[in-house]
Each structure stands twice: as structure tokens, then as C-alpha cells.
Amino acid sequence: MFETAELGHKIDKKTYRELVPQLRADLLDAQYDLKESARHPVIILISGHDGAGKGETINLLYEWMDPRYLSTLAFSAPTDEERMRPFMWRYWRALPPKGRIGIFAGSWYSIPIQASIEGQMSRAELDQRIDQINRFEQMLVNEGALILKFWFYLSKKAQKRRLKALEKDPRTAWRVTQWNWERLKTYDRLIEVAGHVLRTTNTPWAPWIVIEGEDDHYRAIATGKTILDAMRTKLSQSEKLTTPVAPVLRYDIDGRDVLTELDLSKKLSAKDYEDQLARWQGRLAELIRRPRFKKHHALVCVFEGVDAAGKGGAIRRVAAAMDARDYQIVPIAAPSDEERAQPYLWRFWRHVPRIGRVTIFDRSWYGRVLVERVEGFCSEADWLRAYAEINDFEHELVSAGVIVVKFWLHISKDEQLARFQARAETPYKRFKITDEDWRNREKWDAYHRAVCDMIERTSTGAVPWTLVPSNDKRYSRVMVLQTLCKRLEAALDGRARNKR
């Protein structure tokens, strides 16, 4: 990866001065075009060797462009709010919205590379992280982002020269610390690790740009021109490019599927219900308060289901077992404009609970492959790639100790009709049903198919779907509580196999 960056590239002062004015004007133009079109964010990662000009380059970009629409995220040690959530949470919350440029000084690559050099991360762990990063970047690109990953390279000799030069100049001496000299000793190890990381993350959608770092003029011009060309190309693309997606193949041979096979006749008597409800609510209350949960886990519950299947009632029975100070219920409706300016999953990442806490989603990210698919709110490519993105998201949660439990509450078409009619007749105005409910009902078959596809593609070992027969509300609620308790117990008793 680094051979082409040892050529001794140089640009003399005169040439540099000739090149800069046009480059600045063009970059500024591109930046305003980006802002006005507001169709995609630009994510610039600045990484490389100490002394290779990372800080200088960032400051130069600020000088050349309009700094009001740039943001720089400098990641160092995670804060405690970040440490209590999955690894990627801090990067998600820092993503620039569409139309803006975000510069990452220290990115999702920094910690894995540093930990690998220091021997705190095995190669296998590193490769897992790399896989996660590649998927993350692919998702960002599919969501419209332009990702530019720079590696400013210095040979070992050049790095020594740079550090000495920096140390000599009183204006920059403060930047060279004993730590930098210590790090120079691990140069070979860094080259080995970074070489591996760059090679395996050098994807077609987010390739690395390795730039020789020794000559300030060359580095500046090369970086500026690269950003300009990439932004122009991106801005000129009228169609949205996304990962190739295979259609869903489904052969309906005998009319049987996971939903038709669900036994909706299951029932509980009032007496059994009271007993069971108290039993499982008590169990849940106890599990959530265990020190092991408080210190190492979090809980995410997802409630999806047919309209009028009783999601609200089930959520209330779950919530009743917990302390209001420990959970949040997040009802998913139309996204806010800040959410629309971000990748699809951003609005859910916002609500990922910290360790020891619970988030209950009333509808969820599965809207992408349910209502958005059926109503055509997103393109086919968008919802087809969503299955894998959702699995990645949930896997990241699970890796961080989050227990993810997903429910599909199902009722028959007849039962739905009966409930709709009952609601329409009930005096409480709140439960009057809307025209939209009736419209959705007309699309029963399309939703049926979407649900089957969703379950097939997103019910994984670590995060299975639980299909809940809900014609009988009592049975449904108890099954939800019981499932939650069993999943929690499995995780807390260490019998879980929920780490890939």
C-alpha cells in the first residue's frame, strides 16, 4: 500500500502559489454546491503517521473552505457516556448531516490500530472489527455519503526528520512530545498493522488514499485536489448508486409460511392470566435489577405487529415490571428533519440504551422492510439492503452486551376486523381508528409477505424473532413477558450463545 508514497514527491513554492488560488475557489464552489443540493454528507478521515501533517492539513482545509460548514471531530479516549454504549455509537452520533463535511481526526480505525500495535487486540479480533467497519462504510455510501479516507505516510527516516524539524521550530515544538519519540520505536509494527488494515478496508466504495506526508506543498495540493475531484464526481452523479441487491426469491408452493403455521387459537383463562402475569412480571423485575445486568448488559425490546394486535397493551405489561427511571419507550413515527438528514439507522442509534438501562421500541427500524417497502416510501434497493444492515446493527448491539428481543404480534384478519369495529364503537375518542388503519388492512397480503421475508432474513441466532399469537390478548402478553425473562436469564446465567 505504501510503496507509491516513497517517491519523494515535492512541489516547489512557486508552483504551489500558482496552484492554490484556483484550487481554493474550486473547493469553495464544490462546498457550496454540496450545501445547496443537501443530498449527501462528505466524511473525511485523516489518519497516518505522527508528524505527517494531519493537523496541518485539517487546518488548511479550514482556510481553503468555508469553515462554517465544516466540522471536525477529534476522537481521543471515549467519554463514560460513550464507554457505556457499543463501540460505534460515538461515531454515529458525530456523523455530519447531508450537505455538510465532517472531518474525523481519529476515526473508527484509530482504536483498533493502536490496540493491535500494543498487543491488546488479536489479529482475529482486529479482523472482526475490520469486517464491521467495511459494512458500516458500505452502509454510509449506500445512504449517499462520500467517504474519503486519507493516510498520510512517512518512511521511518522521513518521520525522524519531520519530528526533529518540528521540535526545532519554536512555533511547533509543543507538538512533539516524548510519546511521539516512543511511538517511533513501534514504527515497523505500525507499518505491519496499518498495512493489513488498509489492505482489507480498501474497498471499492471507500478506498484509501495514501499520500506522501513529508513535503507540505505536495501533501496540501494532493489532498485538496483529491477532495475536489471526489466531490465534483459525486455531485455530478444524478442517479443513486447502491450495492447490488438480489431480489427476494420466494416460491409459494403450498401456501404455508411462518405466519400461516402460527397457532392463533392459543388462549389463557382469566385466572391463569392473573397468576402468570404476576409470576413473570415479578421475575422480570428481579432480573432487571441483578447486578450483572446493571453492570454488563442493556436491553432493547422491539415491538412490531399487525395493526390492533395489542402492542401497546403488551408494552404496558412489560413496563409495569420495571422502574420508570430505568427504561425509555420510544414510539417510532415520522422522522424529524434532523433525522432525515442522516443515514436511516441514525434515529435508532440515538436511543441505544447505556449499560444497565432498557429501551422499548414501539415500532422500529423494521419499518424499512415493512411499511416503507409496502408503501414504496423507499426504493427496492434500499429495503433489500436493509436486511443486512439491520443484522449488522443488532449484532453490534449484542457484541456490546445488549440483549435484543424482537416480537411480532400476530392476529388473524377476522380478529383484526372485529377489533377495528369494536374500536370504532368505543366512546373513548382516543381509540377511534383512523382511515389509515383501514387502508393498511387492504394491503394485508403485501404486509403478510413482507413480514415473512423480514423474519426469514433477520431472525438470527443471537437475535431471533418471537412470533406471538395474539388473538387472545392474555396469552399474548404472558408470552411476551415469559420470552423476555427467558432471554434475560439465558444471558445473565451465562448460558447464552448470543455472541457470534
Add this chain to the structure above:
Amino acid sequence: MFETAELGHKIDKKTYRELVPQLRADLLDAQYDLKESARHPVIILISGHDGAGKGETINLLYEWMDPRYLSTLAFSAPTDEERMRPFMWRYWRALPPKGRIGIFAGSWYSIPIQASIEGQMSRAELDQRIDQINRFEQMLVNEGALILKFWFYLSKKAQKRRLKALEKDPRTAWRVTQWNWERLKTYDRLIEVAGHVLRTTNTPWAPWIVIEGEDDHYRAIATGKTILDAMRTKLSQSEKLTTPVAPVLRYDIDGRDVLTELDLSKKLSAKDYEDQLARWQGRLAELIRRPRFKKHHALVCVFEGVDAAGKGGAIRRVAAAMDARDYQIVPIAAPSDEERAQPYLWRFWRHVPRIGRVTIFDRSWYGRVLVERVEGFCSEADWLRAYAEINDFEHELVSAGVIVVKFWLHISKDEQLARFQARAETPYKRFKITDEDWRNREKWDAYHRAVCDMIERTSTGAVPWTLVPSNDKRYSRVMVLQTLCKRLEAALDGRARNKR
């Protein structure tokens, strides 16, 4: 405050069961009305004695209302992100948006009360905090919030009885710890401190509601009814109630004011400019990197000014002296819908820098008393009360070590015309001026008056306005840099008198 809560209020089980169904239905109705009107948030503070039923009451509210539109914020020790910002930041970021109910378990009262009991906060400091809290709550109410502050009271004997009862019941025994018994020893001290706090924060706009905590039924019904009545009253108010505001009195006797008296003829030669620019940028770079700044201070720069006065150019000269990893530039345009659902200052609180960092606002909260006043985007009462709210906001920043520097860049009406014409003729499409700029120019006199009022009312000892003659861009930029350096030096050398 507490005498009325020692009456031994009780409600028997039968009466309770008769009262609850209607109360629940009514609360649910009120909650949905609140959600649909989306005109104001409801902020419920739950405080009081250990064992007085704080947690139970919150959980009951969740049972009675729709938990999807409730949020509970449990504040315990601040996280490090919170510790690195002003005291109120954590509460600002937790405020419920319009249409929602936010329950605060542990609020802005908890830390001052606890610190006073433990002797870590003097009465004078407590009173300062109380003053701050009263102003904060008044601002919330003026912005449309309904604030309900509950204190669940127990006499010393009753508290002992409650703790013993909780300990005896296996379902609640986990809630009583040695710490609770320790706290009981400081009961008298709590009564003394809480009595003082409740009395001095028992404002007309946000009075305390003291409820006897021993009987579960009584506490539940009293709390529920109070919330219901308050919500109904609030929902039925068609006009917006705000603090009385006095009009701005200004007698233009001799046509002289701070702007007319500004010497706009000030100039710098090209040579002097280069020298001075380098000098002050160097100084600024050094000041921002001092350990004392990094550890104890943050910097907020506010740039306001006449259109075309050169705010952008000045900001770039300031930014050039800093490391992009240390600052953010926040350009203020139209608020997002999430911002519109919050009190006016919320969108600025979001960007308050943590200790060691810098935020540069390109236009700011002063929009309220400038463009919003002149264009009539808010009511007269709104902008009139904004002066004091802004002073409070800036004072909170200053109290937390933030150095706040505010610039008004001023040019003459002729100079503006010349710049507008020059812009219109410049080929770079980006600098074409808009129709809005010409429209604003027609309101020159109204803006002139608004600026004078703003300076008069918000130039305070700790946070003065700096009026920058900007007909000459070179002079303007150097003056901005020099002012920044002097303010930073004063704060870092400890010569500052910028704490009230």
C-alpha cells in the same frame, strides 16, 4: 411549607378503587390533548423524602398514562461530558419537547440540597443557585412549559415507619439500604434546607406542591388529580401568558448613540495589517493552548453585525489561529423542527463547548432581539424578556469558566451599499447577494435601534459587547483578534473580574 402535610391524610381502598378508573381515563385524555396540540411541554419534578413514594408514584403515572409519550430522566452523578459543561447543561439537554411529558427523578434541586446538607455548599452559594433556578423555571414557563414540582413529605416518625415497612416486605426490601438509614440521621437538616429551598423557589409560575407521602392511596390520588387539573387548565388557556415586560424607553434627544459615536474611519495600512495579524494570531494560538485554558476554561465567540460587515472574514482569521480539532463554528440559520419544539435557547445550549474547547457562533441567540424583533417573528413580550434570559444564559456560561466574547461588526450605510454593489458585480456566483439583503437594508433604522437596545441591555461587566468599526476590514479583523487575546489573557492571568 410542610405543616399541611402532617394531617394524616388517608384514602381507604374502596374509595381509591372507585376513584381510579375515571382519573386514569381523564389523565389519558389530557395526555393525548397535550400531544395533539403540541403547544407546550409538561415538566414534572418528583422530589421528597426517602421512602415517601417517589419511585412508586412515577411508576403509577406510567401505568395510568400512555408510557410511550412519557419520559423519565433519572439524574444521579453527572457523567464526564456533563461535568465538563455548565451545571444546567444536563437538564437543558433532557427537556421534553412540546407535546410530551418529562418526569425528572432528581432534578436541578437535588444536587444543591444534598450539597447544602453535607456542608459542601454555603447558604450564599445555595441562594445564588436558587436565584438561577427561579430564572430558569420562569424562562421555561414563558416559553410555554407547565412545571409541576412535587415534594413528597414524611414526618421523621413516618419516614422511620415507611423504611421499616419497606424493609419487611420481600418485594421492596432491596430498596432500603444502609445509606437510607444514614440519611434519616440528617432528617432535621434536610427539613431545614428543603424548607428554605421550597420557600424561596415557591414562585407564582412554578409553585411547589407538597403532598403527604405516607398513605399510598392518598399520595396517588392527590398527585394524579393535581397533574390532571394543571394540564386541563393549561390546555384551556388560549392566550399565551408571559411575565410582564416593560417596554424599551428610549428618548432620542440629540441623535447620538453608541453606533453613531463609533469612529468608522479607523484604518490600518496593508503593512501594519500583516504585522498585527501575525502578532495577534500567534498570541491567540498560544493562549488557547495554555494548560490553564485546557483545564478550566472554554471560549464562546459571538459574531453579530450589519450585513456585509465582514463577519465571515473575521471568523476565518480567528479560526486560522486555532487547531480545527479544538473548535466548532456554528452558523445560525432557521431552527430545525426538533429545535422549534424546545425553548428558544435550547438550540444554543446544544453547542456549548466543553472545557478546553471553543465554539464560534456566526449569528447567535441575539437573533431574538434583532431579526425576530424587527421582522415580527416573535411577540414583543418574547423579545423583551429575552434580554434578561440571554444575560442569565451568558452568566451561567461564565460561572462555569466559559469566556464569552461578543462582537458587533458595524459599517456605515454608504459602505454597505458599496459592498452590496461590489458583490453583485463579482463573478463568483457564491457572493451574489440576495433580495433579502436588500430588504433588510430598507429596515436600516429599525435594526439600528434594535442594536442600540441590545447593547444597552446585554453588555454586562462579565460579558461586554465589543463594537468593531468595520468600514476598514483590516482594522476590523485585527481589533477582533486583539480583543479576543485581551479577554483570554485577563481570564487566564487571573486578573479577571468576570465572576459576579
